[in-house]
Amino acid sequence: MLDDLTRATVFRFLQDAQGLSSLEELNRRFMGAVQAMGFTGAVYIRLSANGQALPPRPVFGEPPPGWVDHYFANNYARFDTAIPMSFQSREPFTWSEAALRGVDRKTDTLFGEAFEWWNSEVLICPVRGINGGLSIVDLTMERGRQLSEMERSTAHALASLYAVAGEGFMEAPAPQPTLEKALTQREMECVYWVCLAKSDDEIGQILSISRKTANHHIEAAKAKLGAGSRANLAWRAFALGLVQPPLF
Structure with a gap:
């Protein structure tokens, strides 16, 4: 349950966010609202725009130095299960919940280092439709905090408005470049398995081709x-966007 003071702080942000005059003021007011709910920080990240995936770099907010x-x-985006979960889920979820989806040791390494580096649990709130x-x-x-459904849904509402209002102060992301020469179907298949950290031998076995042929397709894709x-x-x-995030 949210107490009366917290509800009032949350309501004021929801009421005022889109009329604020600067990103700095938006950040300050948003942090006041989420801190009233017991959160300690916030980071906004674009994952896709205009139908294409983007590198998951913070746009505003303060990740640890x-x-x-x-x-x-460390190319952790390849093993970050929070990325495909963000595309698949319409509800907030935590790092701990994302970590349980990992099937690769590097996913365990990623989240182990993330928990230590951030010294926090993280609630991830997907926001759709922007750009x-x-x-x-x-x-x-x-860490260890258990959120109620009301707390999750309230945090999600705050985060969604924060994202929409914050984007109003930012330039739209530039379109991603297109390929001059498209990958062949076989090159696409090999690249997909490279994204899942498979070796040339493993890719050859999966696709019923030789190791040498798999390597040839991978090298051709690298050149393109x-x-x-x-x-x-x-x-x-x-x-x-050649490899769709839900499969990545």
Whole structure:
């Protein structure tokens, strides 16, 4: 249950958010509303726009120093189960719930480091329809906290309005570049399995082709996408929308 003071703080933000004059004021008022509910921080991230996936970089809000660089340096988007869950779910969910979906050891590594780095649990609130795509608002909170359905739905409503109002102060994301030469069907199949961290031998077995042929298709895809490594190939394929997030 929300007490009277918290309800009043939440209501004031919901009432005033779209009339605020700056992103700084929006951030301040939003943090006042979510802190009244026991959250400690917020980060807004675009995941897709104009029908294409985007690198999950914070647009506004304050992630812990160094985390974003660490995340991308380790290509953690390939193993971040919160990304496909955000596309699949219309309801908020936590990092702990996303971590349980992992089937790769690197997913365990990602969330283990995230919990330590952020020193928090995170409630992820998907927000649809902005710039024709999907965004999320990450709300940090004390680890081990159990949220009621009312708290989740209230946080989701606040986050959704925060995202919409905040985008009003930002430039729309630039369209992603298109490929000069499209991937063949076989190259697409190989790239998909590269995104799931399969080796040339494994891809060959899955597709009933030789290891050498699998490697040939992967190298051809790397050349077309301008990727210097398999990790970069996976990320380029994801960012260009060649690999759909629910399958990534």
